[in-house]
Amino acid sequence: MSRSKERSISVALATATCGLLGSSIPAVVDAQEEPNWDINTSLLYYGEDEDRVQEFSLKAIIRRLYTDDRVFTFGLTIDGLTGASPSGAIPLDSPQTITNASGNSVYTVPAGELPLDEEFRDTRVAITANWQQPVGESSQVNIGASASKEYDYLHFGLSGRFSKDFNKRNTTVSAGFAVASDENDPEGGAPIPLSSLLDIGDLSNHLGTDDKDIVDVVLGVSQVISRNLVVQANYSFSNESGYLNNPFKILSVVDATTGDTISRVAGPGGGPSHEFLFENRPNDRSKQSLYTQAKYYMDGNVLDASYRYMTDDWEIDSHTIDLRYRWPVGNDKYLEPHLRFYTQTEAEFYRLSIIDGAPLPVYASSDYRLGDFDAMTAGLKFGWKTSDNNDMSVRVELYQQSGSIPGGQIIGNQAARNNYPDLNAIIAQFSYRFKR
Amino acid sequence: MKTVLAIGILLICSACTSMGVEPWERDVLAKDEMQLTTDALEAATDDHIYFSKEASSGGRGFGGGGCGCN
Amino acid sequence: MGSPCELLCELESSRDAEMMTAIVAAEAWRIEEKLSRYIDGNIIHQINSANGKPVEVDSETAQLLDFAETLFSLSEGAFDITSGVLRGAWTFDGSDNIPARPEVEALLIHVGWDKGNWQSPVLTLPGNMEIDLGGIGKEYAVDRAVNILRADSDKPFLVNFGGDLAVTGPPQARKAWTVGIEAVEQGEATQLIELRQGALATSGDARRFLKRDGVRYGHVIDPRTGWPVEEAASSITVAADTCTQAGMLSTLAMLKGASAESFLDKQSEQYWCHR
Numbered sequence: 001m002s003r004s005k006e007r008s009i010s011v012a013l014a015t016a017t018c019g020l021l022g023s024s025i026p027a028v029v030d031a032q033e034e035p036n037w038d039i040n041t042s043l044l045y046y047g048e049d050e051d052r053v054q055e056f057s058l059k060a061i062i063r064r065l066y067t068d069d070r071v072f073t074f075g076l077t078i079d080g081l082t083g084a085s086p087s088g089a090i091p092l093d094s095p096q097t098i099t100n101a102s103g104n105s106v107y108t109v110p111a112g113e114l115p116l117d118e119e120f121r122d123t124r125v126a127i128t129a130n131w132q133q134p135v136g137e138s139s140q141v142n143i144g145a146s147a148s149k150e151y152d153y154l155h156f157g158l159s160g161r162f163s164k165d166f167n168k169r170n171t172t173v174s175a176g177f178a179v180a181s182d183e184n185d186p187e188g189g190a191p192i193p194l195s196s197l198l199d200i201g202d203l204s205n206h207l208g209t210d211d212k213d214i215v216d217v218v219l220g221v222s223q224v225i226s227r228n229l230v231v232q233a234n235y236s237f238s239n240e241s242g243y244l245n246n247p248f249k250i251l252s253v254v255d256a257t258t259g260d261t262i263s264r265v266a267g268p269g270g271g272p273s274h275e276f277l278f279e280n281r282p283n284d285r286s287k288q289s290l291y292t293q294a295k296y297y298m299d300g301n302v303l304d305a306s307y308r309y310m311t312d313d314w315e316i317d318s319h320t321i322d323l324r325y326r327w328p329v330g331n332d333k334y335l336e337p338h339l340r341f342y343t344q345t346e347a348e349f350y351r352l353s354i355i356d357g358a359p360l361p362v363y364a365s366s367d368y369r370l371g372d373f374d375a376m377t378a379g380l381k382f383g384w385k386t387s388d389n390n391d392m393s394v395r396v397e398l399y400q401q402s403g404s405i406p407g408g409q410i411i412g413n414q415a416a417r418n419n420y421p422d423l424n425a426i427i428a429q430f431s432y433r434f435k436r
Numbered sequence: 437m438k439t440v441l442a443i444g445i446l447l448i449c450s451a452c453t454s455m456g457v458e459p460w461e462r463d464v465l466a467k468d469e470m471q472l473t474t475d476a477l478e479a480a481t482d483d484h485i486y487f488s489k490e491a492s493s494g495g496r497g498f499g500g501g502g503c504g505c506n
Numbered sequence: 507m508g509s510p511c512e513l514l515c516e517l518e519s520s521r522d523a524e525m526m527t528a529i530v531a532a533e534a535w536r537i538e539e540k541l542s543r544y545i546d547g548n549i550i551h552q553i554n555s556a557n558g559k560p561v562e563v564d565s566e567t568a569q570l571l572d573f574a575e576t577l578f579s580l581s582e583g584a585f586d587i588t589s590g591v592l593r594g595a596w597t598f599d600g601s602d603n604i605p606a607r608p609e610v611e612a613l614l615i616h617v618g619w620d621k622g623n624w625q626s627p628v629l630t631l632p633g634n635m636e637i638d639l640g641g642i643g644k645e646y647a648v649d650r651a652v653n654i655l656r657a658d659s660d661k662p663f664l665v666n667f668g669g670d671l672a673v674t675g676p677p678q679a680r681k682a683w684t685v686g687i688e689a690v691e692q693g694e695a696t697q698l699i700e701l702r703q704g705a706l707a708t709s710g711d712a713r714r715f716l717k718r719d720g721v722r723y724g725h726v727i728d729p730r731t732g733w734p735v736e737e738a739a740s741s742i743t744v745a746a747d748t749c750t751q752a753g754m755l756s757t758l759a760m761l762k763g764a765s766a767e768s769f770l771d772k773q774s775e776q777y778w779c780h781r
Contacts, residue, residue, distance in 0.1 A: 009580050010746075010755065010773040016576040017750045020569050021649050027675070029704025031745035031776055033697060034684060040477045046485060061477050067686055067698055075480070081505075126502065146502060153504030170456025178498040216498045222472060224456040227464050232472055238499050291495030295470055302469045308495040318492040326469055334469075344491050369491055395478070401489070427485065431477055460516065460523070466680055 035435035038063040042431040049424040052116065053083040068134065075128035077148075084116035086421040088249040088366040089276055090353055090414060091115065092261055097273035099197045101248040102187035106200060106270050114421050117248055124150040130159075138165040146180070154183040157214075170224040178216040185209040186247040193245060193280030194360060199271030205278075210243030228297040238287045249279040251366045254353040259412030262356050277354055279365040281347075287312040302326040316370070318344035332385035338397060340377035346370060352409045352419055368421050373403030379427065390434040397427040509644075509668025513651075516662050516677045529658065530651045530665060537647040540567070541639045543590070553629060553637055560623075560630040568627045570639055570646065577754060578619045584761040585754070588631070589729035590638035591616050596734070598725040602718040610732040617729050645707055645753035648672050652705075652749070664701075672705035672749040687743050687778050697778055699745070707753035709760045710741030710780070726760045737764035745776040 044057040057079045064072040089098060089109075097108045098115055109115040126148035134140050142161040148154070157180035165172050184190055189206035198205060215238070222232035252261040253275035261274040293306035304324040311317045321341045328334045347370040349363035379397025386392055401423040410419070457465070464470060473479050479496065484503070486493070493499035513530050517523050543550045553561050563571065577585040591613050595605040622631040631637070644667050651665045652672045662675045664683050676682050682700035687708070699706065709726075716723040716734075723734040742759050746752035755773055759766040770777045 009758065010751070010775060012576065012580055013751050013754055014747070016573050017649075017748050017754075020573045020646065020750065021653060021748065027703040027747070029745050029747045029775070030676075030702040031704060031706065032682070032700050032702075034700050040475075042477050042481070044481055057481070059477055059481065061480070077480075077484075122504075124503070148502050150504050155502045157502060159498060167456055168459060176498065180502065182502070182504075184504060216494065218494070218498060224465060226455075227457050227461050230465060230470065230472065234495060236494050236499060238494060287492075287494075287499070289492070289495045289499070293472060293496070295472065297464050297467075297470055304474070306496075308492070310492040310495070312491075314491075316491045318490070320492065320495070326474075342486075342490060342492075347491070369489060375490065393475075399485075399489075423489070425489075429478065429481060431475070433477075458520075460520075463516065463678055 037436050040433045045428045047426050055081045070133040073130040077126040079124040081122045084118045087115045087117040089115040089252045091417050099272050103203050152186045172222045174220045176218040180214040182212050190247045191278040194277050197272045197276040199267035200269050212242035215239045231294045234291040236289045241284045244281045249367045250276040252353045256355045259414035300328050315348040334383050336381040338379040342375040346372040352405050371403045375401040393431045395429050399425040511667045514664040541643045543638050558633040560628045562628050583730050586729040587637045592727050604718045614732040645749040648749035670707040676702035705749035705752045708743040709756035735763045739766050739779050739781050741780045743778045
């Protein structure tokens with residue numbers, strides 16, 4: 001049969017069908033194979049002011065969708081970090097020279113300035129893999145693995161999650177379990193806790209690598225309340241044990257009256273100008289948190305509100321409120337303002353400095369992230385559909401931390417200085433999501 | 437804390453059998469923007485940033501480790 | 507229809523859904539009552555028991571016979587509503603029970619639409635010949651149901667009669683109806699299709715075959731030879747504007763055997779072929 005004759009069959013068939021079914025003109029078929037791939041990509045810039053941390057990050061989450069709700073998810077993150085990070089030492093009215101964490105060089109901090117460890121530079125590659133599949137009519141299982149590598153840090157993790165739907169799938173209960181093993185291998189070796197910073201090249205207080213193990217349990221329930229409202233509540237327990245110090249963080253050893261850091265005579269090859277100790281944290285930490293979230297649909301707009309309470313046995317309590325409001329603009333664009341409020345209390349062993357001559361505390365850290373601070377994020381996201389029905393979005397957010405030193409910890413001259421490293425950062429992210 | 441939470445979850449569950457929608461009333465809930473995590477990449481980004489700048493992590497999902505930044 | 511039938515809808519009230527389901531079910535049963543060759547007294551039964559006498563048919567049956575005649579000529583005799591008698595020789599039960607050639611030849615005498623005389627609205631068939639509209643009826647019923655639903659409501663519906671289906675429009679909650687195509691051997695969907703408008707129909711049943719001396723005989727019989735079509739696909743799904751068009755194209759492609767894909771490629775309709 002000739003090509004044209006075969007082609008004419010569908011035309012003749014259409015005419016014949018029209019005769020059979022009457023004159024009503026049917027709509028033209030619109031069928032398309034469901035995409036098998038859902039690919040999310042983004043480019044992130046995170047930048048702190050005053051030459052502190054700058055980060056560029058490329059992220060991708062690639063989902064391979066199989067029929068019957070089975071999904072394989074692969075995630076890749078490549079981060080490049082540069083910049084300086086507060087070392088934990090206090091500012092002084094005179095310049096101070098500090099050995100870097102690896103013990104092979106020194107840096108000098110001008111008078112009145114907060115000491116920043118300039119050396120911070122790292123690349124991090126992280127991958128995750130996850131398999132999700134239904135079990136029976138109403139249950140689902142997820143298993144996952146993760147790994148990441150930085151210059152001085154290595155992470156491996158495994159996770160599992162089981163969820164079950166009840167009540168016409170209006171209620172979902174889930175339980176998840178994750179374990180991770182992380183290895184810290186700072187250049188020169190991890191420092192002995194609460195040992196002094198030594199002259200350049202003296203690595204006698206540096207040991208080898210140190211590990212930590214992490215166990216996470218998350219129990220959750222999500223509930224559809226009405227056609228427009230869905231809520232979720234998660235309880236999480238997390239335990240970290242092992243080496244929980246930050247090998248780069250130090251404390252200043254200060255005079256009990258003046259509050260100024262005790263001077264020191266550096267060796268001929270160079271070394272610190274003052275007395276500093278490496279920090280020491282307990283080797284065990286248990287956190288518990290309660291996370292609640294609600295999503296509410298109002299005539300095309302969506303309010304996403306969440307609250308998290310966290311408490312741990314380092315006596316840190318925190319509250320987080322996160323609000324997002326998705327506001328459609330036209331048919332295929334939206335604006336999404338974002339506000340986040342965070343507050344935490346300091347760890348019981350947080351201290352600004354160590355008093356010379358007083359008994360050494362068992363644990364001490366002046367890491368600002370273990371201090372008492374409030375933070376706020378304000379951002380705006382704009383999202384749109386591209387002509388080929390893919391999603392793009394851009395968001396810009398400002399993140400601000402402001403902390404305070406517990407009253408009793410400020411000694412003598414310290415009162416006149418700004419000891420807490422306030423933080424201002426900008427977050428800019430471009431995302432592109434496509435399916436094929 | 438744990439017992440209180442367990443009881444809390446149980447209470448929620450017994451109350452919720454009378455809540456929710458019929459399968460054919462899921463038109464709004466089925467929308468992408470009504471999923472609990474709308475943008476997985478953005479959620480992961482935020483979790484990572486705040487993990488490295490604050491003492492809290494997790495809540496929405498697992499909170500543990502994976503970065504030498506803390 | 508000899509298979510599960512369902513109506514999916516997106517409506518505000520369950521009462522509306524029950525009402526529309528009742529309307530669709532009534533239409534499906536009406537068509538089945540009228541066209542099933544297993545029901546005594548209906549028009550098909552009258553034709554098949556006329557024993558050479560002319561039978562005058564109603565206008566709906568006449569339109570179906572017109573349609574069957576068009577397909578018979580379009581397919582050069584491969585699609586033939588008189589081919590049902592060949593089922594007497596072939597039972598596709600997975601065995602090696604291949605009929606003897608004379609047995610098939612004897613039945614073939616009673617096959618061939620062109621042996622009868624169709625002058626609408628009167629059909630005259632030689633004695634011992636039968637017609638079976640089963641190859642058209644299900645798809646026709648789906649399209650009839652869709653037409654009725656379109657006339658009564660502007661809401662989205664999906665009518666599925668045993669895997670042959672059509673929609674009246676895309677659902678509002680999601681952008682499309684998601685339909686899975688099964689690979690029969692595996693019993694699970696191998697491809698999901700997003701259907702917003704139009705119809706899907708599938709021909710083929712990989713479980714129905716005969717096998718002897720390493721040769722597999724699929725259940726599609728070429729009425730011109732009386733023997734199964736060689737190298738027929740195990741299933742073919744076609745998307746088209748109407749379920750009838752989709753169903754006929756998948757049936758005709760099935761009858762093309764090894765060249766099903768090249769036939770469908772020329773029809774400018776989407777298809778999914780399993781072999």
